[in-house]
Amino acid sequence: MKITSSNLQAIAVEPKGYPEDELSEIAFVGRSNVGKSSFINSMINRKNLARTSGKPGKTRTINFYIINESFRFVDLPGYGYAKVSKSEQEKWRGIIEKYLSTRENLKEVVLIVDIRHSPTMQDVMMYNWIRSFGYDGIVVATKADKISKGIMQKNIKVIKEKLGVEDKNLIIPYSAVNKTNVENTWTIFEPLI
Numbered sequence: 754m755k756i757t758s759s760n761l762q763a764i765a766v767e768p769k770g771y772p773e774d775e776l777s778e779i780a781f782v783g784r785s786n787v788g789k790s791s792f793i794n795s796m797i798n799r800k801n802l803a804r805t806s807g808k809p810g811k812t813r814t815i816n817f818y819i820i821n822e823s824f825r826f827v828d829l830p831g832y833g834y835a836k837v838s839k840s841e842q843e844k845w846r847g848i849i850e851k852y853l854s855t856r857e858n859l860k861e862v863v864l865i866v867d868i869r870h871s872p873t874m875q876d877v878m879m880y881n882w883i884r885s886f887g888y889d890g891i892v893v894a895t896k897a898d899k900i901s902k903g904i905m906q907k908n909i910k911v912i913k914e915k916l917g918v919e920d921k922n923l924i925i926p927y928s929a930v931n932k933t934n935v936e937n938t939w940t941i942f943e944p945l946i
């Protein structure tokens with residue numbers, strides 16, 4: 754995919770802040786600090802358009818990035834960060850759920866997991882939700898630069914079994930640092946947008 758432009762179009766916490774056009778959106782969900790914002794940056798070749806941090810809880814709003822003036826990537830707050838207060842976590846959960854369950858522009862919800870770790874209960878719940886809403890169930894297993902090729906296949910098997918992913922090809926090993934599988938991921942996304 755040739756990226757000609759990418760911009761932060763809107764920041765929202767409720768539907769009245771969402772962009773009002775008909776453009777298709779792909780949203781990214783996953784645990785706090787898993788690498789959602791870094792994934793977006795690496796796909797569109799921008800260093801820090803989506804703000805990232807070594808500390809969990811960086812993204813706290815729904816951020817709409819418009820790409821090539823023709824579709825959007827949507828960055829969401831992460832879940833499962835224990836140091837965020839219960840009330841704050843509930844607030845984020847409300848923001849995410851409202852968006853995912855009402856947004857007509859939404860064409861795919863992609864789960865991002867850390868390739869080093871077995872998915873958590875919250876990942877499993879999120880994946881089940883994604884599947885039950887009829888989305889394909891694409892999983893990006895990121896931070897692949899942190900493990901060896903041999904471990905990679907083993908971990909992908911664990912992710913597949915734990916989440917109940919139907920087809921191994923739906924799990925994409927990825928690295929925002931090394932740009933592993935950027936083009937393959939675009940090939941999967943292109944028909945969706």
Ligand code: GTP
Nearest residue numbers: 786787788789790791805806807810811812831929
């Ligand atoms: P929240 O907004 O807090 O939910 O986090 P996030 O999921 O958006 O994660 P973010 O992109 O901010 O990345 C978290 C940390 O992981 C940062 O320190 C990134 O540099 C690091 N990181 C993200 N992707 C990769 C990757 O592919 N490889 C490596 N080595 N580090 C990564």
Ligand code: MG
Nearest residue numbers: 789790811812
């Ligand atoms: Mg983020």
